Amino acid sequence: MVKIQLVFPESRDNLIKQVNSSFPDLIGESRSCPHIKFGAGPAKAENLYNELDSCFHKKPWIPHQVRNDIFYRWIWVLLIFIISILFISPSSIYSDSGNERPHGDRTRLLKGCASCHKGHGIYNTPMLSERKELFCFRCHGHSIYVENAKRTGDLAGDVMTANIQREFEKPYHHPIEKTGIHRYGEILPEVDASMPRHAACGDCHHHHYVRKENKMSGIRGTNKDGVKVRISSEYELCFNCHSYSANLPADQTNKAEMFNPANPSFHPVIAPGTNNDVPSLLPPLTTSSLIKCTDCHNNDDASGPKGLHGSNYRYILAKNYTTIDGSEGPFQYELCYTCHRRSSVLSEEGFELHYLHIATVGTSCRTCHNPHGSTQYTHLIDFNRASVMLSESGQLGYVDLGNRAGQCSLNCHGKDHDPAVYPGAAVPSSTYSPSLYPSRYPR
Numbered sequence: 130m131v132k133i134q135l136v137f138p139e140s141r142d143n144l145i146k147q148v149n150s151s152f153p154d155l156i157g158e159s160r161s162c163p164h165i166k167f168g169a170g171p172a173k174a175e176n177l178y179n180e181l182d183s184c185f186h187k188k189p190w191i192p193h194q195v196r197n198d199i200f201y202r203w204i205w206v207l208l209i210f211i212i213s214i215l216f217i218s219p220s221s222i223y224s225d226s227g228n229e230r231p232h233g234d235r236t237r238l239l240k241g242c243a244s245c246h247k248g249h250g251i252y253n254t255p256m257l258s259e260r261k262e263l264f265c266f267r268c269h270g271h272s273i274y275v276e277n278a279k280r281t282g283d284l285a286g287d288v289m290t291a292n293i294q295r296e297f298e299k300p301y302h303h304p305i306e307k308t309g310i311h312r313y314g315e316i317l318p319e320v321d322a323s324m325p326r327h328a329a330c331g332d333c334h335h336h337h338y339v340r341k342e343n344k345m346s347g348i349r350g351t352n353k354d355g356v357k358v359r360i361s362s363e364y365e366l367c368f369n370c371h372s373y374s375a376n377l378p379a380d381q382t383n384k385a386e387m388f389n390p391a392n393p394s395f396h397p398v399i400a401p402g403t404n405n406d407v408p409s410l411l412p413p414l415t416t417s418s419l420i421k422c423t424d425c426h427n428n429d430d431a432s433g434p435k436g437l438h439g440s441n442y443r444y445i446l447a448k449n450y451t452t453i454d455g456s457e458g459p460f461q462y463e464l465c466y467t468c469h470r471r472s473s474v475l476s477e478e479g480f481e482l483h484y485l486h487i488a489t490v491g492t493s494c495r496t497c498h499n500p501h502g503s504t505q506y507t508h509l510i511d512f513n514r515a516s517v518m519l520s521e522s523g524q525l526g527y528v529d530l531g532n533r534a535g536q537c538s539l540n541c542h543g544k545d546h547d548p549a550v551y552p553g554a555a556v557p558s559s560t561y562s563p564s565l566y567p568s569r570y571p572r
């Protein structure tokens with residue numbers, strides 16, 4: 130006797146085809162309905178299906194409309210039941226910290242678990258009352274949604290939540306509109322290059338464990354070596370999708386490589402920087418400070434909700450930053466000037482040719498510096514190949530010649546450095562005269 134185990138429900142035609150082709154002499158016994166036995170015969174598969182079907186139908190406790198999804202739904206019911214019991218007991222997942230975890234706070238989510246989980250819920254969700262991509266906006270979206278959640282008693286009337294939905298409507302945002310890709314418990318960085326990229330609320334905030342002080346609480350991160358870790362620094366969240374992902378877009382770099390403390394230079398996100406002579410730093414920053422990705426990538430509206438959900442500036446930047454060459458002003462490089470005093474950069478405390486390049490000739494910081502790090506050179510030097518070409522003798526590179534000294538080989542907008550050395554570079558007085566020194570910038 131051959132024993133087969135069939136997953137029910139299975140498409141009727143599929144099942145019949147499978148059984149007929151694999152088991153021409155089937156004698157079966159159903160595990161779910163043990164009283165049903167089948168002998169061989171021409172109508173065996175069809176019989177099998179009909180018998181199983183009627184067997185399930187006889188059970189009154191299975192509502193008809195959930196039959197198609199029967200396994201998933203009942204597993205959720207069971208899980209939620211077990212966890213609800215835990216919730217009532219003192220060792221609950223929430224009770225240790227009550228108000229710390231806002232989603233476990235019954236004074237705000239008046240119905241507790243039921244403020245989010247309803248009856249059988251929407252198809253393909255763990256009994257959620259709204260499709261996953263819209264679900265969080267019930268309480269964190271436009272007031273029309275939030276008012277509705279208050280009306281239905283899911284959210285307390287006096288709670289004010291930030292409107293995150295508006296942030297995602299800005300031109301530059303994390304692509305939450307790419308739905309149906311994120312899976313709870315998925316493994317990131319992605320190893321399959323053909324997987325579409327995604328970012329959902331649940332990638333950055335855990336639906337149950339989110340905390341006011343740690344909005345990434347309960348999410349696993351990736352460290353600089355690509356190893357999965359409990360998040361202790363924000364960048365470990367970002368590295369889930371912006372480091373070793375096999376599906377990284379061609380115009381993006383691996384940020385774990387760019388910020389690697391073994392590089393000649395890097396902005397101090399993972400470890401303090403390599404240069405202890407950065408005179409432009411604005412207090413309280415020093416050369417031993419650490420900064421975060423969200424110091425640069427964040428909401429452009431400083432009075433709005435925090436987070437890099439969306440921005441009116443390209444690359445989801447918190448402040449304006451121009452990567453193409455053009456005239457200098459406080460707005461052009463506003464992002465850099467939040468931490469590097471503009472008057473210091475332009476008065477050349479650090480690099481004696483800053484004013485000439487930035488203000489006189491109109492070179493963007495990006496033409497010489499990478500905002501993240503440089504795998505090749507010190508001082509975040511990483512020439513932007515959009516405007517920097519090989520020098521006449523075919524050279525391109527930077528050599529650090531010690532404190533505030535160096536050498537560049539390149540050609541930029543027709544100006545050849547083959548090579549050019551500082552300090553003491555020979556500069557035509559027409560473009561570079563002491564009178565141009567920016568005494569008008571307050572020190």
Ligand code: HEC
Pocket residue numbers: 208209212213216223232233238241242243244245246255257264312313331336337
């Ligand atoms: C703020 C809304 C919210 C509240 C309150 C909430 N949940 Fe959930 N829950 C979710 C969301 C969203 C998911 C789906 C996560 C996913 O699949 O990405 C989920 C998933 C689940 C799951 C399946 C996967 C998992 O995370 O374990 C269980 C079980 C569950 N919730 C039980 C509960 C229980 C029990 C409570 C009350 C103690 C509760 N939930 C309170 C939003 C909520």
Ligand code: HEC
Pocket residue numbers: 231232237238244245264265266267268269278283284288289290291330331334335336339340341342344
């Ligand atoms: C039923 C209403 C409700 C739903 C649904 C809901 N939240 Fe919340 N959430 C709240 C409330 C209330 C707070 C605490 C008030 C606040 O600070 O905004 C909160 C707090 C948060 C916080 C911390 C903000 C802070 O400053 O404390 C984050 C992050 C968050 N929720 C994300 C989510 C995500 C992601 C989802 C979807 C999976 C979601 N929420 C669904 C009601 C809800």
Ligand code: HEC
Pocket residue numbers: 301302303304326327328329332333363364366367368369370371378381422423426437443444445
């Ligand atoms: C779950 C994956 C995921 C996580 C986690 C994540 N991102 Fe993203 N991010 C994306 C996707 C997808 C895009 C859209 C462009 C792309 O495919 O990279 C994006 C876009 C961006 C962009 C704009 C890129 C551009 O070319 O305009 C920036 C900047 C960014 N993310 C920074 C961050 C930072 C900083 C963090 C950590 C705080 C972070 N991201 C966390 C998936 C993620």
Ligand code: HEC
Pocket residue numbers: 364367368371380381382384388396398420421422423424425426444446450452464495499500501
């Ligand atoms: C000092 C400011 C600063 C910090 C800190 C910073 N970024 Fe950026 N980032 C920028 C700027 C400016 C751009 C615009 C593109 C450029 O100039 O190359 C950018 C571009 C990006 C892009 C899109 C283009 C690309 O190069 O891939 C991603 C993704 C990104 N950053 C992720 C991150 C992550 C992840 C972190 C933290 C680990 C981070 N950034 C930290 C300033 C910063």
Ligand code: HEC
Pocket residue numbers: 393394395396397401402403404405406407410414415416417418419420421424425450464465466467468469494495498499500507508509
């Ligand atoms: C959030 C604060 C912050 C922002 C914004 C910021 N920086 Fe920095 N930057 C720092 C700190 C802190 C250091 C000191 C690191 C060190 O000691 O090596 C630094 C160092 C530097 C250095 C010297 C690195 C070296 O190794 O010599 C350069 C060049 C630089 N930043 C350029 C920029 C540019 C260009 C921008 C704008 C895209 C920018 N920074 C934006 C904080 C910031």
Ligand code: HEC
Pocket residue numbers: 265266269291293303305328329330331332333334342344423433434435436437438
């Ligand atoms: C790419 C990661 C990422 C995604 C995707 C994301 N967030 Fe956030 N969120 C953050 C970060 C980072 C913060 C700021 C954390 C901080 O400042 O400590 C934040 C902050 C928040 C806050 C608190 C804002 C405040 O000022 O109180 C809420 C609420 C929130 N997110 C809800 C959501 C919701 C809802 C979604 C989906 C629609 C979402 N987030 C998607 C990263 C993300």
Ligand code: HEC
Pocket residue numbers: 406407408409410462465466469473474478479480481483486487492493494495496497498508510531532533534535
């Ligand atoms: C023509 C190339 C070039 C351009 C354009 C340029 N830099 Fe620099 N920058 C350098 C070099 C080279 C050094 C290293 C000087 C040394 O040897 O210490 C430097 C050093 C720095 C430092 C570290 C020393 C200090 O002043 O604190 C900062 C910060 C800095 N640059 C910021 C900027 C910003 C911000 C911009 C745009 C507004 C910019 N740079 C534009 C070439 C450039």
